[in-house]
Amino acid sequence: MYKSILVPVDLAEAELAAPAIRAAEEFATMSEGTVRLVYVRSLVPVTYMEFxxxxxxxxxQADAEAKLAEIAAKVKLPAERVSARVLVGSVHGEVLAEADASGADLVVLGSHEPGMLAYVIGSNASAIVRRAKCSVLVVR
Incomplete structure (x- = not known):
């Protein structure tokens, strides 16, 4: 079963992650695995830094870490089996890199019905599904 489970969380839409976190909790409980929550912050363009x-x-960074820690504290697993990390960059790129670096064997994504823009340029969820080296579960 899955021993290392990665769950990306969008703090702007944290409720979308709730079903994914519940699924990750179930898998981790069955296999005595770990759950790692990650949030990816956007880079502030250099041209805006002077403003x-x-x-x-x-x-x-501190605000995102505090919000993610609140979510992690609610995960129904022993504290030593739950971790949280805030990253900076492109969502799918950082999630895939974190999955590789942490040795995740499952990524659990929360998702909603994609809008037209997602069909045209692709969504982070679809990029993760297409490029992940481990199993990916998309929970609606």
Whole structure:
């Protein structure tokens, strides 16, 4: 069964992750595995950096870490089997890199009905499904 489960969370739509987190909890409970929650922050374009306070990036990181920690604290597994990490970059690229680096054998994604834009340029979920080296479960 799955021993290392990665669950990407979009803090702007955290409710979408709830079914994925529940599924990850079930798999981890059956296999005594671990769950790692990840959130990927967007890069602030360099051209905008002069318009934001010097501590903007650090503040955004701390805020995201606090919000993700709140979600991680609600995962129904022993604390030593749950971790959370905030990354910076492109969502699918960072999730795939984290899956590889952490040795994840399952990525569980929350998803919603895609809009027209997702059909035209692709979504993060579809990019992860297509490129992951491990199993991927998409939970609607």
């Amino acid at each position: 934001v306070p010097a501590d903007f990036d650090a503040g955004q």
